[in-house]
Amino acid sequence: MLKRAIQQIMNSPLIKALRLVTSRFVPVAVLTALILGIASFIHWRSKHQWSRGIETYIVLEQIRRSERLPASDLAFLGDSSCLFGIHVPTLLHAFPGSSVEAFCTIGYVGPDGYGAMLDKMVARGRQPKKLILVFNPIQFERDPRWNEWPAFIRNDRFELPSGLTFPAGGLEYIRLLMERAVYTPLPGAYAIYYGGKDQFISTIWSEHGGAVEPNRMLDIPSLEAFKATLPGHVLLKPLPASKPFVINAEFEKALDALSVTLSKLDRSKVYLVISPVNSVNAQGGPQSFHTEAGQRIAARLGLDQSQFLDTPAVMLDILYAHYPSHLHRWARMIYTEQLAKTLADRGILEKHRASD
Amino acid sequence: MSFVSVAFLCLVPATFLLYHATSRLALQNVIILVASYVFYGWWDWRFLPLLVGISVVNYAAAILIAASPHEHTRKLLVFSAVAVAIVVLAIFKYFSFFVDSFVTIAQHAGLKPNLPTLRIILPLGISFITFQGIAYVVDVYRGKHVAERDLVKFLAFKAFFPQLVAGPIERASNLLDQFSKPRQFTADHADRALWLLIYGYAMKVVVADSLAMIVDTLFIPEQPFGWSVVLATIAFGIQIYADFNGYSLIAKGVALLFGFELTWNFRYPYWSVSISEFWRRWHISLSTWLRDYLYIPLGGNRRGEAITNRNLMLTMALGGLWHGASWTFVLWGLLHGTVLALWRKVPGGDESLSPIARGAGWAVTMLVVFVGWFLFRAANWNLLVGMLSALKNWEWAPVHSAVTLAVLSLATPLMLLEWQLQAHGDYFLIRRPAWMKYPLFAALAAVTIAASGHVNATFIYFQF
Known part of the structure; x- marks a missing residue:
């Protein structure tokens, strides 16, 4: 009777349907789990680090560049005003035969973090022959919470490796593989110009450590076309609401840490640039945030006042993609042309002959 | 309820059991029927009475048409039923559009009309629901189908959840008749359902949703x-195809789990060598609906060149709308x-084309289709x-390399698969040995689950 009952149950439409479905869906589910298990294992072995977005990409990539590239004639270290404001190809064009590289990152990294990157170069014997430090006045007021960034560079990892296990680790691994072909858009204008992370990173490499700040002037196709729009633009008065740029104690502390690293180099080959701000944000006038601040920073770093380079303090607002520190893609060429002139006048870079 | 939601992944097994x-x-x-109403009500239960109301109107109209001996009354009834469906559609979908258009035209004429603005929520799948209903009533009027008297059966046909919100727009002769006959669930059904679900979800999640993120960042003023x-x-052309075809494949796969056969809505449209072939392969249930219930009643191609062209333009413009x-869309x-x-x-149409002409035809067709996708x-x-x-700016920026790579990476495997499916049949993969097909299915499933992190729960055609 029990046997008949079992037979009846087994022959019921539901059991038949379930058997049909499970005999097909279960093998696929098991194999899927196996694939995810293998992917999880590979992911775990790869010790992949979590990425915090665009800032992390920049810092990680500049660390990678500083580790891989040979020592250059001149290197730039600095914040995002340097990343988006120094156009190395313009310098290479102005000084043929020279090797110039930028290792500029973001303001969060700060002087302490630049020192950490320099330490890595020194340890590998890849320190540049000459160095230009670039600070934007917006970074003078440093927040102690940003100190995780220099720690990230010193420790070579921002956070512990991903602790994802099965199946999340496997899914993450597959997702990372897919991202190599099908990008996840970066935020805002970065998606419009770069698309995804890989294109942003490859631009940093192809531009010798610089990048385009995409928030403005993407529709202007050339430098000449942009220059044609310039007539009529003048420097404006600072807005009453704009904040003066004041160096705080946290920034000075970070400068001291950098100064320790600079002692490992020939300080006479280190120069300082205070990058320009846009005119409506230039509260207090160039004297206060450019000249005085530059001299004060130079002194703190143990540099001679002459090593503080004479570059523009304030520039037209139309040259900015992001106020008050990021020049847009055409403006960075204009600024770098002016910088090249200063470097030539001061003999910091020279044109090399092909046979040199 | 979306096909890519946890609720749906619970509803299907529960209904299956x-x-x-x-x-x-x-x-x-x-x-x-109950599962279908849960499916629809999950999105917004307040629209359930609308779905039931439209269904009951179609049900009653068909019975009255069938019962009426006089042609004049039958005509009046079918006209009324179609008018009700169109009025419902017009209120929910086009009211704001017509008001806004009228205001714009009036403003251009120097007038300052002060019309009430009414923002109406668009009921999910309203266009599909009304078109399926119109087809049924007209088919009964034309004597192509008998009026269904079993209300439950009819309501289930009108609300069948796999195809409720985005089609295919099923004819009564296909779907309603399946509610009358015992359905079989065989090994073949299970095999086909497995493949269609894996293929459909991969199309939607991996191809469509990955491209959606990219397209959304680029289609900006x-x-x-x-x-x-x-x-x-x-x-976007690949996204919309993967999104809608993905939905249609999932719908077909889910229906198979209950022994139902839905019609194919897509037959490899991007392989078309002419625009007329494209419309025989793209959203087939809509194009055949437009042909049978709009183009042919307007006169089709029977009244000379000028009228034929007018009919084509009118049909396609309304299809756009x-x-x-x-x-x-117009x-x-x-x-x-x-x-x-x-x-x-x-002269001669698609069949007479030489290989070179077919290549040229494909290129021109795709140009037209993709210009259309832009609009x-x-x-x-x-x-x-x-x-x-x-x-006016033809600069090549880093994003363009990225998009090209993404499009090629997603379109190439899809193209190769479609080539094989056309050569060997829609279900050739399920006829392969288990050691070959199951790892392939599992790999597709793993990639789909991994990509589901950025899944977009909505389908493009849900809004229609």
Whole structure:
């Protein structure tokens, strides 16, 4: 009777349907789990680090560049005003035969973090022959919470490796593989110009450590076309609401840490640039945030006042993609042309002959 | 309820268990009906009475038409039933569009009309629901189908959840008749369902949703690059196909789990060598609906060249408007109508084309189709004008390499698969040995689950 009952149950439409479905869906589910298990294992072995977005990409990539590239004639270290404001190809064009590289990152990294990157170069014997430090006045007021960034560079990892296990680790691994072909858009204008992370990173490499700040002037196709729009633009008065740029104690502390690293180099080959701000944000006038601040920073770093380079303090607002520190893609060429002139006048870079 | 939601992944197994626990047809129909109303009500239960109301009107109209001996009364009844359906559609979908258009025209004429603005929520799948209902009532009027008297059966046909919100727009002769006969669930059904579900979800989640993220960042009024317009349009063309075909495959796969056969809505449309072939392969249930219930009643191609062209333009323009309440959809329809009218002048049609002509035909067809997708995606004038103005800047930016790589990476495997499916049959993979097919299915499933992190729960055609 029990046997008949079992037979009846087994022959019921539901059991038949379930058997049909499970005999097909279960093998696929098991194999899927196996694939995810293998992917999880590979992911775990790869010790992949979590990425915090665009800032992390920049810092990680500049660390990678500083580790891989040979020592250059001149290197730039600095914040995002340097990343988006120094156009190395313009310098290479102005000084043929020279090797110039930028290792500029973001303001969060700060002087302490630049020192950490320099330490890595020194340890590998890849320190540049000459160095230009670039600070934007917006970074003078440093927040102690940003100190995780220099720690990230010193420790070579921002956070512990991903602790994802099965199946999340496997899914993450597959997702990372897919991202190599099908990008996840970066935020805002970065998606419009770069698309995804890989294109942003490859631009940093192809531009010798610089990048385009995409928030403005993407529709202007050339430098000449942009220059044609310039007539009529003048420097404006600072807005009453704009904040003066004041160096705080946290920034000075970070400068001291950098100064320790600079002692490992020939300080006479280190120069300082205070990058320009846009005119409506230039509260207090160039004297206060450019000249005085530059001299004060130079002194703190143990540099001679002459090593503080004479570059523009304030520039037209139309040259900015992001106020008050990021020049847009055409403006960075204009600024770098002016910088090249200063470097030539001061003999910091020279044109090399092909046979040199 | 979306196909890519946890709720749906719970609803299907639960319905499957209840449905197969009985072999009584009437009870199975009730289970399908309840599951369908849960599916629809999950989105917004307040619209359930609308769905029931439309269904009951169609049900009653068909019975009255069938019962009426006088042609005049039958005509009046069918006209009334169609009018009710169109009025419902017009209120929910087009009211704001017509008011806004009227205000714009009046303002251009120097008038300042003060009309009430009414923002109405668009009920999910309203266009599909009304078109399926119109087809049924007209089929009963034409004597192509008998009027269904079993209310549960009819309501289940009208609300069948796998195809409720985005089609295929099923004819009574296919779907309603399946509610009358005992359904079998065989090994073949299970095999096909497995493949269609894996294929459909991969299309939706991996291809469509990955491209959706990219397309959304590029289709913006402030777009500065001409190449972005071109590449975003190509990406959107693949996205909309993967999104809608993915939905249709999932719908077909889910229906198979209950022993139902839904019609194919897509037959490899991007392999078409002419625009008329494209419309025989793209959204087949809509194009055949437009043909049978609009183009042919307007006179089709029986009344000379001029009337035929007018009918084509009108049919396609209304087909465009069916997709959405925007003039850019009308433009999209008119573009297709124009090219269809021009294609009629090519002697011999698709069959007589030489290999070279087929290649050229494919290129021209794709050009038309993708220009159409541009109009389709640029759903308002601001976006349309902004994107068009980007065509003056042909700079190649890093994003263009990224989009090209993404499009090629997603389209190439899809193209190879479609090539094989066409050569060996829609289900050739399930006939392969287990050691070959199951790892392939599992790999597709793993990639789909991994990609589901950025899944977009909505389907493009849900809004229509």
